[in-house]
Amino acid sequence: MSGAGAPTVHADGHGLRVAVIAARWHEEIMGGLLDGALTALSHCKVEDPVVVRVPGTFELPVAASRMARSGCEAVVALGVVIRGGTPHFDYVCSAATSGLTQVSVETGVPVGFGVLTCDDEEQAYARSGLPGSQEDKGYEAASAAVSTAVVLRDVLKGWA
Template sequence: MAGFGEPEVAAVNAEGLTVGIVAARWHAELTDHMVDRAVAAAKASAVADVAVARVAGSVEIPVVAQAMAKKYDVVVALGVVIKGATAHFDFVCRSVTDGLTRIALDTGKPVAHGVLTVNTLDQAKDRAGLPGSAEDKGWAATVAALDAALAIRAI
């Protein structure tokens, strides 16, 4: 997080759009809150339908996001990956990022990357939208994806 340059993350008028949210169960104390914030952002943006699917970990997110992209206008991916002592962090982060990007490009639908990839639990807490957090990635990822869907519709 650079700490500057973040765009407005207020709700948008996404009436009629549908949202699929897929979230990992790892670090549930954070991901549960992120899901709640994503659902709140979708509702504040007047979406027609919101569905939530939970998966074991972040590696499983892309395949479910791909299935959701076939049914929903927007997909929001949420999770928390904290760097450990092995290279596993790098593999998980690359797999999730590459998978989500491919799904968005292949389907032409916005897929928000709200998977936190951080060095410490404190960094994750600071991005999860908890009281006192600097960022609210559940909300921001949802609004960003809805905004992109509206931009695509306007083209």
Template sequence: MSGTGTPQIQQDELDALRRTVEQQRLKVAVVASRWHQEVMNGLIAGSQRFFEQVGVRDVTLLRAPGSFELPVIVSHAAARFDVVVALGVVIRGGTPHFEYVCTAATQGLSQVTLSSGTPVGFGLLTCDDEAQALDRAGLQGSKEDKGFEAAHAALAAAVEIAALNR
């Protein structure tokens, strides 16, 4: 697991994010897969922690049956929300299913964000085993908090887009 190079959020960036949230009254959705509940609960909680930290009070949680279905639900959410965070986890098994789901979900989410122009935070964990997923889930004892990071990435992108459109 890397974690190396994860950007630290500086106070001035948090302040800018809070100002944007206050000024824009951004509508936010989190789309989360239902597979691997313990990991998903951690990812969802991490995204909620971030949004609370910057003053987003109203976050709509939508659930996808699995990670493969994330892109279609995110696509519909991107038409109705200013910021969307996609959260899921795929754990490698003994068949090529892992590669197919990871590739389809990643390409689908990329396509949605580019075609809609809506920032989509990428919180899809693609792990070799459950231990790796738990280590990234933002749970007590986890080394990383990918739900928090995906929420930050999506909102930071929204701030940059707003600055470009002024």
């Protein structure tokens, strides 16, 4: 588990428009990630985040792109991909990672990466934010997206 060294992020996201896009595969683990993301947004004073559910992790980039282009100032992408016996894992992880990166770079909208890419369900549960887990990647992804949006807003304020 690599939780060591994670920054403490506290940002005031009051007034930010934020979307949380969550896959449906592995519903219990996704529930933990989604709860963690919504808790982080509440702690960051983000009001009324939009929650969008998509079938799987592969669909996250297209939904993130639409939300980023529709006026959201931060997007949080949540998904779970668990390694199986075929290369499917590699393709989905690669597509989601590169697609979400592309959305962020092309739109200038921060995308919090809350996609768990795990060898087994035990690793996913350990990162899910559910009771007994060691990390809360949903919380971390939402905090990172809001913090980045606030930093960019504040830095660019004087340039307009």
